[in-house]
Amino acid sequence: MTVHLAILPILIPMLGGLLMMLPPFAGTTKYQYRRMFSLFLMLAQLACGVVLMTSVVTNGAIMYAVGDWQPPFGIILYVDQLSAMLVALGSFLGLGVTLYSFGGSDLEGKYFHSLIQFQLLGIYGAFLTNDLFNLFVFFEVLLIASYTLLIHGGGKQKTAANVHYVILNLIGSSLFLFALGTLYGITGTLNIADMAMRLGELSHSDLLIAQAGGALMLIVFGLKSAMLPLHFWLPQTYSVASAPIAALFAIMTKVGVYCIFRVYTVIYGDQAGELANVFRDWIWVFAILGVAAGTIGALASTNLRMLIGNLVIVSVGTLLIAFALGTPQAAAAGFVYLIHSTLVTAALFLVADMLSQQRGKALDYFVIARKIKQQSLLGIIFIVAAMSVAGLPPFSGFLGKLVILQSVTQNDQRLWVWTVILLSSLITIVALSRAGTTLFWRSAQGNDSDENVHVSRWQLCGAFMLLGASPILTIFGASVIEYANGAAMQLHDINYLIDIMNLNEEAK
Secondary structure (H helix, E strand, O other): OHHHHHHHHHHHHHHHHHHOOOOOOOOOOOHHHHHHHHHHHHHHHHHHHHHHHHHHHHHOOEEEEEOOOOOOOOEEEEEOHHHHHHHHHHHHHHHHHHHHHOOOHHHHOOOHHHHHHHHHHHHHHHHHEOEHHHHHHHHHHHHHHHHHHHOOOOOHHHHHHHHHHHHHHHHHHHHHHHHHHHHHHHHOOOEHHHHHHHHOOOOHHHHHHHHHHHHHHHHHHHHHHOOOOOOOOHHHHHHHOOHHHHHHHHHHHHHHHHHHHHHHHHOOOOOOHHHOOOOHHHHHHHHHHHHHHHHHHHHHOOEHHHHHHHHHHHHHHHHHHHHHHOOHHHHHHHHHHHHHHHHHHHHHHHHHHHHHHOOHHHOOEOOOEOOOOOHHHHHHHHHHHHHHHHOOOOOHHHHHHHHHHHOOOOHHHHHHHHHHHHHHHHHHHHHHHHHHHHHHHOEOOOOOOOOOOOOOHHHHHHHHHHHHHHHHHHHOHHHHHHHHHHHHHHHHOHHHHHHHOOOOOOOO
16 A cells, blocks of 8 residues: 555645636635645645655655556656655645745636646656656646746736746757657667666767767756756746745756756766766856856845845755765755755745735835835844855754765865855855845835735745744754665665666566
């Protein structure tokens, strides 16, 4: 029975999203029913994620063959500690976003909750699949949902950003298909574990083709993760999206980062012969420059949402640094930082929206505007989020960056990593301090209009839920790091994956 848990994170949002498009949920006046059912679905997904984490720690990774078609030919779901952790993270984020949307933003479109479920369906599927073609399919599912969610609520800015977003992702999807065709043509498989076994046995001419296919996939994953130089779309796109959508999109870039960890550790890792770690040096350069570009962008931002979008780019660069270091210890440190950065940047998008509601036409721009009505409450929330994302103790950002710094073993790498991460943290503090000073202290006198509104309790509940995870991650830091170490060891143990898939020589 335990093995069937692997498919529940896909079935629950798929069936739930479809049901919410039918009576009694589809009517324009049925939003209360949609809210209750959506909340039930999110709690079920979170429970499923937690059970999966417990199961893989206790019993090891789970291989689920849909329709009982065995690898390498069937549709295979693979749940290890990393994918289970990311499913739980996605469901926790989805729950916080759903609660926040009950403040009124979900009323701007009657299919909002259905689209959230389809978005999560694609995200969970990308984390769970062990087949590159099915990874492409789940990419398309999450992208189609994101196209509609991005223009949720309407508006000229959202439409313009969505056009650019759609065009870029259509190009990325095309490149992904070219990469899959290239790799299938020389290996005869798209199963990740099976491809990892065959890559080291290719002839010299086929190795060049395999390298080209891997480079195409790196472009695709780089676009999805906003890796430099493919990061230019993110700040503007995230800054115009509705707050709960932007918060949910905080995990979208992590899907691309996850794919880089999975594909370039398993397929192009140490066992790949002449292609072993061939892309690691490229990613190292892009990661360092990505942190620098995101930090400069944060300092130059004109509004809080744009600043947060650039901080997402900083987090992606930091995660890619952890990958480029190439050790299980660095990967584990990256996983700890991934949890922190996803939840805190998502919470910051929600904070920016609550501030915008109380600043009138100035929204979250760094200009003089009327005084915020709930200044003390929102100020405390902003300070906690800012300290966490900047990496100040005792919050999770400090823990995440600390373990990454500790994972650096080579002196030449230590010079680059310590300098870039610490300098980025310092500049982030400056950028957030400037933002907070302008938003909370620089207000127009005598302009406290009755138009100021209190933020909804649902909105505060969603923001507190995501932000409250930061000190909790620190308090239980030892357990989090222990789990992340186990996830990293499983990821780097290719023989363990091959054994789970039963892809030994006799089976072949």
